[in-house]
Amino acid sequence: MRRLVKKLRLDKADWIFFLVVMVICVLGLLNLYSATYDLSISKYFRNQILWMSAGLFISFILSLMNYHLILRTGYFWYGFTVFLLILVLFAGKSAGGSQRWISFGFFYLQPSELAKIAIVIGLAKYFHSNHQKREMGLIDLIIPMVILVIPCVLILKQPDLGTALVVFFTGCMMIWFVGIQRKILVVLMLIGLVSIPLAWKFVLKPYQKDRVISFIQPEKYADSKGYQVIQSKIAVGSGRVVGKGYLKGSQSKLQFLPKQHTDFVFSNYGEEFGFVGSFVLLMLYLTLGLMGLGIAVTSKDVFGIMLAFGLTATILIQTLINLGMELGLLPVVGMTLPFFSYGGTSLITSFLALGILMNLSMHRLIHAGHKA
Amino acid sequence: MKLSYGRTQDDFKSAFRISSGLLVFGFLVLILRLWHLQILNGEKWLSFSEENRIKLKVIPAVRGRIFDRNHKLIAESKPSYDLRMIQNKTGLSVDDALIKISSFIHWDLEQAKKNFAKFKHPNPNRSFALKKGLTRDEVAIIEANQPRLDGFDIEVVPTRTYVYPGSSNHLLGRLGEIDAKAYEEMSADDHQRYRMGSFWGVSGIEKRYESVLKGQDGVKPILEDVWGREQELSSTGNLLPVFAEKAATSGSDLYLTIDVDLQILASELLEGKKGSVVAMDPRSGEILVMESQPSYLSEYFTRGVDAQYWKKLVTDPDKPLYDRSVQAIYPPASTFKVIPAIAGLLEQIVNPNEVVFCPGYYRLGREVKKCWKRAGHGYVNLEQAIQYSCDVFFYEVSKRLGIERLAYYARLFGLGSKTGIDFARENKGLVPDEEWKKRVYHQPWVGGETLSVGIGQGALLVTPLQMAVLYSALVNGGTLLVPQVLMGVQSSSGGIERGFERKEKEVFELNQDSLLHVEEGLRRVVQQSGGTAHYYANSKMVPIAGKTGTAQVVSLKSGLDIKDHAWFVGYAPSEDPEIVVAVIVEHGEHGSSGASPIARHIIEKYFQEKEQ
Numbered sequence: 010m011r012r013l014v015k016k017l018r019l020d021k022a023d024w025i026f027f028l029v030v031m032v033i034c035v036l037g038l039l040n041l042y043s044a045t046y047d048l049s050i051s052k053y054f055r056n057q058i059l060w061m062s063a064g065l066f067i068s069f070i071l072s073l074m075n076y077h078l079i080l081r082t083g084y085f086w087y088g089f090t091v092f093l094l095i096l097v098l099f100a101g102k103s104a105g106g107s108q109r110w111i112s113f114g115f116f117y118l119q120p121s122e123l124a125k126i127a128i129v130i131g132l133a134k135y136f137h138s139n140h141q142k143r144e145m146g147l148i149d150l151i152i153p154m155v156i157l158v159i160p161c162v163l164i165l166k167q168p169d170l171g172t173a174l175v176v177f178f179t180g181c182m183m184i185w186f187v188g189i190q191r192k193i194l195v196v197l198m199l200i201g202l203v204s205i206p207l208a209w210k211f212v213l214k215p216y217q218k219d220r221v222i223s224f225i226q227p228e229k230y231a232d233s234k235g236y237q238v239i240q241s242k243i244a245v246g247s248g249r250v251v252g253k254g255y256l257k258g259s260q261s262k263l264q265f266l267p268k269q270h271t272d273f274v275f276s277n278y279g280e281e282f283g284f285v286g287s288f289v290l291l292m293l294y295l296t297l298g299l300m301g302l303g304i305a306v307t308s309k310d311v312f313g314i315m316l317a318f319g320l321t322a323t324i325l326i327q328t329l330i331n332l333g334m335e336l337g338l339l340p341v342v343g344m345t346l347p348f349f350s351y352g353g354t355s356l357i358t359s360f361l362a363l364g365i366l367m368n369l370s371m372h373r374l375i376h377a378g379h380k381a
Numbered sequence: 382m383k384l385s386y387g388r389t390q391d392d393f394k395s396a397f398r399i400s401s402g403l404l405v406f407g408f409l410v411l412i413l414r415l416w417h418l419q420i421l422n423g424e425k426w427l428s429f430s431e432e433n434r435i436k437l438k439v440i441p442a443v444r445g446r447i448f449d450r451n452h453k454l455i456a457e458s459k460p461s462y463d464l465r466m467i468q469n470k471t472g473l474s475v476d477d478a479l480i481k482i483s484s485f486i487h488w489d490l491e492q493a494k495k496n497f498a499k500f501k502h503p504n505p506n507r508s509f510a511l512k513k514g515l516t517r518d519e520v521a522i523i524e525a526n527q528p529r530l531d532g533f534d535i536e537v538v539p540t541r542t543y544v545y546p547g548s549s550n551h552l553l554g555r556l557g558e559i560d561a562k563a564y565e566e567m568s569a570d571d572h573q574r575y576r577m578g579s580f581w582g583v584s585g586i587e588k589r590y591e592s593v594l595k596g597q598d599g600v601k602p603i604l605e606d607v608w609g610r611e612q613e614l615s616s617t618g619n620l621l622p623v624f625a626e627k628a629a630t631s632g633s634d635l636y637l638t639i640d641v642d643l644q645i646l647a648s649e650l651l652e653g654k655k656g657s658v659v660a661m662d663p664r665s666g667e668i669l670v671m672e673s674q675p676s677y678l679s680e681y682f683t684r685g686v687d688a689q690y691w692k693k694l695v696t697d698p699d700k701p702l703y704d705r706s707v708q709a710i711y712p713p714a715s716t717f718k719v720i721p722a723i724a725g726l727l728e729q730i731v732n733p734n735e736v737v738f739c740p741g742y743y744r745l746g747r748e749v750k751k752c753w754k755r756a757g758h759g760y761v762n763l764e765q766a767i768q769y770s771c772d773v774f775f776y777e778v779s780k781r782l783g784i785e786r787l788a789y790y791a792r793l794f795g796l797g798s799k800t801g802i803d804f805a806r807e808n809k810g811l812v813p814d815e816e817w818k819k820r821v822y823h824q825p826w827v828g829g830e831t832l833s834v835g836i837g838q839g840a841l842l843v844t845p846l847q848m849a850v851l852y853s854a855l856v857n858g859g860t861l862l863v864p865q866v867l868m869g870v871q872s873s874s875g876g877i878e879r880g881f882e883r884k885e886k887e888v889f890e891l892n893q894d895s896l897l898h899v900e901e902g903l904r905r906v907v908q909q910s911g912g913t914a915h916y917y918a919n920s921k922m923v924p925i926a927g928k929t930g931t932a933q934v935v936s937l938k939s940g941l942d943i944k945d946h947a948w949f950v951g952y953a954p955s956e957d958p959e960i961v962v963a964v965i966v967e968h969g970e971h972g973s974s975g976a977s978p979i980a981r982h983i984i985e986k987y988f989q990e991k992e993q
Contacts, residue, residue: 143392186396243433246418246426259434265606280430284419288412295408299401306390306397314393318400329407336414 017073023370026300030348030363033293034061036278037349043256044270044277045351053270053351060353067357068364076368080312083134087156090127093120094163101167109167119354121172124160125327126361128176129319131156132183137312144188153184170217171342175330179323186318221340237267242337245279245287252283270351272344275335291332298325304366307373317369320362436603439576442596443539445632447553447586449641450667450868454544456553461540461684462520464512464533468505469610471532482533485526486519488512506610510536513684541580541587541683545641548648551673551704552639552866554585554804555682574598580683585704586866587679589804590635593870599629634871638667638881646986647672650979656966657705657845660983663853663952663961665883666862668802670962670983671846673705707805710842711965714930715770715913715972716950717791717837719855719899722763724790725778726895733898736760739773748829750776753931767902768912770929772836779835784826787834788814793889794851794861796843801863801886810847813840838933848950849963852927855899856958859891903928904955907977918951918977923988925981927951927962929972944968947975953984960987 014020038057045053079086093111097120101108110117135156157180164173185194209218244260247253256262258280261269269277279287301321308314324347331346333339345355418426447456464482471478475497483493496511503509515523515535523535541556543549557580559567564577574595575581581595582588602625605611647658651674660670677694681687694702703709725731741757743750752758752772758765766774779787791797797812811817813834815826833839843851846864854861863884869877903926906912907919913929930948947969952958962980969975 182400186393186400188392188396240433242418243426243429245415246423247430249419249423249427260430262606265430265433279415279419284415287415287419291408291411291415295404298404302397302401302404306393314390322400325404325407329411332411336411336418338410338414 018371021371022072022367023300023304026297026304026370027363027367029293029297029300033290033297033348036290036293037274037346039255040274040278040281040349041270041351043258043281044261044266044274046256046262056353057351057356060356061360064357064360064363068360068367071361071364072367072371074368076313076316076365076372079130079316079365080134080137083130087127087131087134090120090123091160091163093118094124094160096120098163098166109169117354121164121167121169121176122354122358124164124176125172125179125323125358126320126365128157128160128180129183129316129323132180133312133315133319136183136187136315137310144190145184145193146190147193150184150189150193153180157181157184165212168214168217169343170213171330171344174342175323175326175344178326179319182322182326183315183319187315220342237273237341238334238337240265240267241273241276241335244276245336248280248283248287250284252279252281252286255281257281272331272341272346272350273335274346274350275332278349279335294325294328297321298328301325301366304370304373308369309373313369313373317366320366324359324362434604434606436605437600438603439579440599440601440629441539441579442598442629443631444541445594445596445871446634447594448634448636449639449644450637450669451640451642452636453641455549455637455639455641456541456543458539459542460537461513462515463510463536463538464515464519464523465508465536466511467508467532468503469532473532478532482511482530485530486512486515486522488519508534508611513538514540538684541680543680545645546678546680548645548672548676549639549641550585550676550679551706552585552644552671552804553679554587554589555583555677555679555686556580556587557583557682558685580685584806585679586635586637586804590867590870593635594632596632597630599627601626636868636870636877637866638662638669638868639671639866640669640987640990642990643670643983643986644672647979647983648674648676650982651966654966654969655699655705656964656969656976657709658962658964658979658983659706659845659849660960660962660987661849661853661862661864663857663862663958665881666850666853666864667868667881668864668866669960669987671706671866673703673709675699675701677701704805705845705965705967707800707802707807707844707846709965710808710810710844711946711948711967712839712841712932713796713837713843713848714932714946714948715772715837716848716928716930716948716963717841717843718767718770718775718835719852719903719928720790720794720796721775721778721782721787721835722767722899722902723855723891723895724782724786726763726898727790727892728782728786730781731763731778733763733895736762737766737771737774737777739771741773743773743776743832745776745780745828745832750829750832763898764902764905767899767928768905768909770906770913775835776832779831780828782831782835784814784831784834787831788812791841793887794854795886796841796847796851800844800846800850801884802846802865804866807846808844810844811840811842837930845963845965848948849961852950852952852963853961855896856952856961858893858896859889860885861887861889900926900955903951907951908955913973914949914951914977917973918949918981920953920981920985922985923953924955925951925953925984926955926958927977927980929977931970931972934968944970948972949976949980951977951980951984953988960984 041057042054097108097111100111102110102112109119109121111120132153135153161173161177164176240260244258244266258277260266260280261277266273266276278290298321301317305314305317305321308317327344327347330339331344334341334344345352347359443458446454449455466478468475468478473481479493479497480490483490500509520535523530523533543553559575559577559579559581561577567575574597582591603611643660647670651658651672655675657673658670661668681690726733738760739752739758741752741755758769758771761769761771761774791812797810799807799809818824818826830839834841850862850864863886865884869880872878907914907925907927909915914927918925918927928950932946932948934943934945947966949972950963952961962983964976964979966975
């Protein structure tokens with residue numbers, strides 16, 4: 010038994026990191042039970058447990074294999090995801106004005122969720138195989154940007170602004186993390202600032218503009234577009250210091266909260282557990298992020314570093330945007346809270362990331378140990 | 382340590398530090414935001430979340446009762462039963478639900494649909510009153526079939542009911558629903574007490590004593606989800622104080638000076654007629670009767686008046702909404718003759734023993750004014766002139782007085798101004814004089830007009846209540862009283878507080894001898910043969926005195942035969958009056974036959990009751 014554990018390098022795994030994720034998952038399950046209490050409790054809760062088990066199984070498998078398998082097949086996964094993103098535009102199932110899902114009969118796949126992982130793999134592979142300089146110049150940026158922009162544009166087409174943003178930010182963070190000439194960084198940031206009004210004019214759909222406007226003045230749109238944010242703020246704020254108590258949040262029980270089990274899942278949590286509970290959850294996510302970054306800097310090669318960094322970034326960017334939106338700090342975009350929101354694809358994606366991160370954590374120390 | 386392509390891990394150290402810093406910063410912002418929402422502003426958001434889920438249901442206060450002077454109940458609050466429906470709970474479409482309930486209670490389906498349409502797409506989760514005021518049978522059917530009538534139930538609503546619906550309607554007044562306009566215009570205090578759609582008094586006693594009768598509505602918190610579905614309240618912690626349940630406080634009971642038996646008698650006597658009966662105690666100013674017919678039925682207004690009924694009332698040429706006791710103005714005709722009589726005596730322009738010859742007409746310059754009796758009354762003194770209602774005698778007295786003195790005495794006795802009764806919108810009538818004619822018609826006063834006013838015609842206009850007040854002042858020795866209807870208000874301990882207080886508008890020094898001559902004339906009218914009301918108003922039970930009047934109705938369409946208005950103002954007992962009654966019957970022809978019997982009945986009933 011011990012030999013098996015050693016062989017599988019389970020002893021080298023970062024179990025604390027895993028534990029943090031598991032605590033978040035358990036809190037998420039408890040919260041989901043509460044948030045969907047009035048609806049058909051069995052359906053959501055059971056599905057979520059099912060998906061979590063599947064996710065755990067997948068991440069277990071992923072953590073056991075050598076991550077260089079991913080390195081070798083990196084462009085394949087990237088290409089396959091791009092293929093799915095194109096496919097979804099033609100054969101996808103539409104809901105709520107956007108086309109995001111491909112039906113597999115028993116399971117709806119959301120390729121944009123996979124793209125969050127695929128972009129990380131694609132860029133990590135590229136930087137691992139091609140990059141030599143410490144700081145990239147303008148020409149060096151061309152290929153990474155192409156790798157990044159293709160899926161982003163496809164996702165925007167669906168349209169799914171939230172996911173496109175997460176993918177784009179993750180890619181940008183990775184490019185920045187590899188190293189970029191300072192002057193180019195400054196110029197790019199300026200271009201980014203200038204392009205905001207252009208994006209407003211040409212890229213954003215009317216309903217997306219509405220969301221931004223209603224974010225800036227939610228009270229003005231209290232009945233329509235600002236409704237979600239106001240109800241979410243009411244829910245969280247009314248939790249006060251220790252919350253209204255488990256299963257006692259009136260905002261979601263009486264269904265004032267929209268999307269209380271998916272995008273606005275934290276509102277229910279904040280209402281029932283108050284500042285104390287929210288603080289604990291936020292600290293768990295922060296720990297997750299810092300430990301993820303820790304895995305990155307201790308990985309043994311550029312691929313490992315970039316992979317760990319990218320995956321950590323994608324999870325934490327989602328977390329920050331989702332929480333910022335639920336607390337009324339950011340405009341409303343469709344975005345789930347990793348490991349916490351209800352939803353199969355989102356959960357499986359998060360567990361894919363977890364599996365790869367666990368894998369990386371198991372392999373880094375061996376390398377370091379050899380050296381030492 | 383070397384990594385692929387010549388990179389070392391150290392190359393990433395600074396980027397790692399910066400990204401860790403960014404991450405910590407991001408979470409710091411979120412924590413500060415949580416602090417702001419949950420700790421600094423938690424109370425505010427909590428109250429918002431309470432407002433979200435709690436709806437305050439109004440529990441209407443039970444309106445105070447109204448009693449008459451003998452503590453007989455006139456108006457009370459009785460349970461009325463409303464059929465309420467929650468469409469989603471019926472499990473049926475709107476149409477099917479309406480079909481189902483209308484067949485159960487044998488209700489016209491079209492009417493059911495009409496009632497439903499009034500609500501303009503009610504929330505299918507909220508309950509609303511589909512049918513107000515169910516009959517006992519309907520209540521019984523619904524209760525017996527409750528298990529089969531999901532989504533329907535009965536709500537008990539305290540509703541104003543009047544014990545004698547046929548009488549006292551103008552006096553008691555109407556209730557009305559508070560509409561958007563009224564709600565906007567009401568004071569801040571009233572905003573605390575009323576909601577749009579609540580009922581309050583809009584006329585009569587109900588309006589005047591609204592603040593006493595109303596009481597304080599209670600509230601009951603109802604837990605609702607976002608769709609308006611009612612939830613169990615128990616599961617949800619403590620409520621903020623503003624949402625606490627508050628019991629309703631009933632309104633206080635009122636005691637009126639009215640004698641409801643006399644009131645009923647008056648309404649019966651006026652049935653089918655147009656007119657008014659006002660009776661008051663000349664000693665105190667207590668109103669005993671104030672009845673006007675034709676009338677509306679106050680009970681049709683207690684839950685919101687039917688549009689058709691309202692339209693009928695408004696367009697009825699007989700004007701049933703009009704309170705003839707105080708709002709209608711008539712020429713007082715011969716009932717006014719007491720004014721030139723007392724004025725002439727007090728001004729000493731006529732001697733009590735002086736006789737005037739009545740040939741049946743009176744000549745003033747080139748104008749000839751007729752006496753109602755063409756053959757003439759021969760020689761009459763003041764007492765006889767009153768007894769026979771001789772016009773010529775009063776033409777002469779009026780001529781001697783002149784319009785200014787005549788108008789002065791008319792006003793002294795309260796004509797031309799409001800009596801000051803507190804609950805009604807009064808008409809103040811009109812006492813004409815030279816100044817008035819100049820102002821209104823830009824013409825000088827003509828002598829003949831003085832004579833017309835002297836016999837209660839011309840431009841002179843009075844209300845029946847003014848006549849009752851005038852005769853009261855005459856028989857109580859010269860005190861103009863403010864007529865009142867409020868005897869008292871029930872106190873919190875159950876007794877009666879704020880008792881009746883006599884209010885004098887004016888007391889004038891009158892020569893009591895002069896008064897006695899006028900009163901003797903009035904006594905003869907009824908008690909001596911030849912008096913104009915002797916045949917119709919003389920009572921074996923109690924000595925009555927009074928004066929008839931027959932007001933000429935000016936017809937706009939000449940040639941149309943319109944009967945004159947009949948007046949009688951009387952009192953009893955003639956030597957020590959306790960009750961003054963003023964009666965007018967529109968187109969009652971003669972004061973003697975048309976009005977005086979009504980007064981006699983009222984007076985006899987009053988003394989009958991007193992004996993018992």
